[in-house]
Amino acid sequence: MLEIVGLTVAYGPVIALQDVSMSIPHGSITAVLGANGAGKTTLVRTISGLVRPRTGSVRLDHTEISRLAPEEIARLGIAHVPEGRGVLAELTVEENLRLGGLWRKDPTDRRRALAEAYELFAPLAGRRHLPASTLSGGERQMLSIARALVARPRVLLLDEPSLGLAGRVLGQIMARIKHLVRERGLTVLLIEQNARSALSIADEAVVLSLGRVAAADRARRLAGEEGLRHAYLGF
């Protein structure tokens, strides 16, 4: 379980998150919704250690992680798929994928994870030895997600995975992620602009507005609250 308690994050004088608390239960998908600038990306960057909180804590299974370096947090099994440019364009597709699991000790399992990634993301298999710079935007996004899964994470932080992906491809990827959630107890934090599609796959949802938690509930129930939808989610 990932727990966020009283998190306040500021960039200089600008408060990005204020007193944000939420708990993301084990083996579920939690969507974080909100307009541009609501603090969604700051939230995931703080969880993965790229941003230091001013106050508050982030706990993974009751262990405080908010003071750890990003590389140590990654090694605890928290994989962060950053928004947009997460792919190392100078390296080949295969090198990118291998990097995902390099910190893990077991080489046979690393190979198996790689093979699974190619199976799931078939377009990548044919290009494994090409530089990632030759991929289209959607393929890069695919590579970024595949690379995170190669690490066999306990927690997956997805920042705008729909960016540049065709709806059908996104559907396949999300179906696979849902499968991992059900079968292996993967915990997912999903950041989305597109609230409607996020609510349709998430179990829980949190709405951020101007750095604060505006609402938090079961995804299905949030989707049914008309006033909230109009005020924050735009549909």
Added chain:
Amino acid sequence: MGRFVVLTLNGLTEGAIYAAMALALVMIWRATRVVNFAQGAMAMFTTYLALFALERGAPYWAAFIVALLCGLLLGAVVERVLVRPVESAPPLNVVILTLGVLLVLEALAPMLFGGQIRSFPAAFSIVGMRVGSLAIPFSPFDLFTLGSVLGLMVILLLLFQKTDLGLRMRAAAFNAEVSRLLGIRVGRMLTLGWALASMVGALAGVLIAPSLLLYPTYMDQVLVFGFTGAILGGLDSPPGAVVGGLAIGFALSYVGGYFGSDLETVGALVILVAVLMIRPRGLFAWQSQRQV
């Protein structure tokens, strides 16, 4: 014709040294986006340490290893102790810092080892070889110089291209933030990058010392020529650095041989200016998409 062959062979050996220097500069540039102006002085210092070992009775090969290991260590220490704290400062600060390291090492060397010009031994004969009755202006030590530079480059190539460690190092150099999200300990990778680069420089220092003689500023010129080679190849490309360094070796040898050795430095300057005007990102720039 005979003269041309002599100059070409001479250029090949010197080019190998400049290629090593250029490669060292490029490795550090790629890892930390810093032109390490202390590269030459660091190599000078490690060569003095090798001489120190020789004078205490160590055999040549032990001194050779001392130079390389000290290079490794010096690079790591400079990165960890000096460069790391100013990592997030404006790039100019780090450049000034490497100039500071250059000055300190060049001031420290005469204090520790004496300022006079010293000779440094070569591993093999520096007299040209003979094939039958034909004298070739290429000595066994030239061959060793070429071979050891080539050997180290092949080892580095294998390390970077074929091992997980090399993959981590490349990733850390290309994008530190994404690498950290993938669990790569970027700090360690950068330290290791500096260490390896400094070792390549140390090799150049030991190899060129027999012909240049050893004094505190003897590597300054080698640094300038190596830097020219690195710019020629494009600062971001290791193969470019090697080709650029070799090209500088040939060019300077021809300039020196046909127009007089006083003009060698001017020749390097002309090449540098020409490259910056015509292909400012280097001859190998197509290999990288990255803006400098």
